[in-house]
Amino acid sequence: MKFKVKKVDRSEGLREALYIPGIAVGLKHTMRHFFRNIVGKKDVVTIQYPEEERPVSQRWRGRHRLTRRDDGFLKCVACYMCETVCPAKCIHIEAGEHPDFSVEKYPVRFDIDELRCVFCGLCVEACPKEAIRMDTGVIGMAYHSRESFNFTRDLLRDTYTPNEKTKYTDADLPKPLDQQSALPNSRGIPAP
Numbered sequence: 001m002k003f004k005v006k007k008v009d010r011s012e013g014l015r016e017a018l019y020i021p022g023i024a025v026g027l028k029h030t031m032r033h034f035f036r037n038i039v040g041k042k043d044v045v046t047i048q049y050p051e052e053e054r055p056v057s058q059r060w061r062g063r064h065r066l067t068r069r070d071d072g073f074l075k076c077v078a079c080y081m082c083e084t085v086c087p088a089k090c091i092h093i094e095a096g097e098h099p100d101f102s103v104e105k106y107p108v109r110f111d112i113d114e115l116r117c118v119f120c121g122l123c124v125e126a127c128p129k130e131a132i133r134m135d136t137g138v139i140g141m142a143y144h145s146r147e148s149f150n151f152t153r154d155l156l157r158d159t160y161t162p163n164e165k166t167k168y169t170d171a172d173l174p175k176p177l178d179q180q181s182a183l184p185n186s187r188g189i190p191a192p
């Protein structure tokens with residue numbers, strides 16, 4: 001197979017040596033776009049964030065949330081599937097005994113380090129109870145400290161409106177008795 005070689009003439013003439021024509025052509029294009037944008041806003045792609053936000057696709061994976069059962073308790077049964085599958089090792093769960101004997105366990109701790117998370121969605125895929133979702137639409141997470149990205153169970157849990165089926169309230173979700181003695185998280189650093 002033969003290739004045809006095309007030679008580009010890059011020899012500089014008087015026009016290139018003067019620079020002025022090139023600058024004039026550049027300015028012409030700049031001014032054309034400037035006036036087009038001023039008058040018609042045809043080419044403006046700038047988003048005035050955060051006042052203005054881009055619409056987020058429903059399939060976009062945003063910040064996690066922990067869903068609830070009809071009775072108000074978390075759906076999560078602390079099976080560790082999401083923690084096991086997480087490639088970034090950023091989920092940390094500790095199981096506790098559920099007050100309802102028909103349910104074995106629930107997460108006393110459920111922390112996600114959103115700074116380590118790669119938003120792959122594998123935790124959502126792995127969950128057998130549809131207890132974790134990434135459909136909050138929250139994609140902008142900017143905080144001043146690293147600790148702020150460590151989302152705890154109580155930050156992640158879904159809000160809900162109590163109704164006639166509601167049996168448990170948020171007060172029924174106790175925190176670990178001793179935060180200091182809690183197991184080290186996935187990074188091997190004791191939880192705050």
Ligand code: SF4
Pocket residue numbers: 082085086087088089090091112116117118119120121122123124
């Ligand atoms: S989205 Fe991926 S990286 Fe983030 S917590 Fe879930 S499994 Fe881990």
Ligand code: SF4
Pocket residue numbers: 075076077078079080081082083093126127128129130131132
């Ligand atoms: S969120 Fe789902 S996968 Fe993760 S521990 Fe709870 S029930 Fe298991």
